[in-house]
Amino acid sequence: MACFLVPGTEAIVTTIVTAVVKKKEKNDLKKASYEGTSAAEKIGTKFSVKLGWLNKMLWGGSALLAFEHIWHGEVIPTFPFLTAVKEGEVGGMLAEMGTAGVTMAVLVTAAWAGMVIVSSIIEKRQAENTDSKEVKV
Amino acid sequence: MTLLITIFAAIAATLLWYKNAPDNSMRYGTLALIYWGASLMWFADAIFEYAELGAEFFTPAAADMLNDAYLGLCVVALGFIIWIVTLLIKDPKGIIRKMLVKKNL
Numbered sequence: 306m307a308c309f310l311v312p313g314t315e316a317i318v319t320t321i322v323t324a325v326v327k328k329k330e331k332n333d334l335k336k337a338s339y340e341g342t343s344a345a346e347k348i349g350t351k352f353s354v355k356l357g358w359l360n361k362m363l364w365g366g367s368a369l370l371a372f373e374h375i376w377h378g379e380v381i382p383t384f385p386f387l388t389a390v391k392e393g394e395v396g397g398m399l400a401e402m403g404t405a406g407v408t409m410a411v412l413v414t415a416a417w418a419g420m421v422i423v424s425s426i427i428e429k430r431q432a433e434n435t436d437s438k439e440v441k442v
Numbered sequence: 443m444t445l446l447i448t449i450f451a452a453i454a455a456t457l458l459w460y461k462n463a464p465d466n467s468m469r470y471g472t473l474a475l476i477y478w479g480a481s482l483m484w485f486a487d488a489i490f491e492y493a494e495l496g497a498e499f500f501t502p503a504a505a506d507m508l509n510d511a512y513l514g515l516c517v518v519a520l521g522f523i524i525w526i527v528t529l530l531i532k533d534p535k536g537i538i539r540k541m542l543v544k545k546n547l
Contacts, residue, residue, distance in 0.1 A: 362475045366480040405487055412483070413483065
């Protein structure tokens with residue numbers, strides 16, 4: 306009915322969060338270079354880049370799902386744009402958004418969290434290996 | 443069927459990304475993430491459909507399967523369109539920028 310609206314809404318929120326995080330990282334980098342610290346080199350993959358993965362999955366998935374809803378006639382080009390609203394099935398639509406929609410958003414976010422955890426572990430190991438090599442030298 | 447076709451598209455895009463990594467100039471990673479996002483969402487949808495239909499979920503009518511396959515192919519095409527538009531806007535190789543500058547000179 307309109308389950309894609311839930312991950313779509315999450316995509317809007319995460320895009321805003323990404324913009325804020327990107328700005329903060331830029332400021333931190335400026336501060337670090339001004340103070341002459343090597344903080345910038347130790348960061349690894351920036352968190353804003355990792356958030357970008359989530360944005361791409363959420364926006365891409367929501368767009369393709371929205372197309373599927375148009376295909377099935379659940380989204381229409383005229384107001385109120387949703388067949389369920391036009392036919393007075395708002396309760397059913399909200400129930401579907403609360404079950405299938407929320408599950409979609411949770412599943413995508415969980416997959417992204419898994420990707421972030423794995424990449425962080427790999428980066429940590431890489432950093433430890435580099436440190437131990439430096440000590441040996 | 444739509445889920446299956448999208449998963450195959452996601453796997454193909456991931457393989458392309460891995461083959462070309464760390465070169466990211468063609469943004470295959472974006473294409474893979476678009477298809478993985480859609481696949482996960484359709485997988486969640488499939489769980490609810492399975493809960494509702496039970497074993498019947500695995501034996502769709504031929505007409506439904508054909509329609510779903512057609513939808514799957516259209517979805518893959520739309521994913522490609524989103525990716526190519528993103529690629530041309532970001533223009534990581536600077537080709538479009540160079541062409542525009544040449545034309546202006």
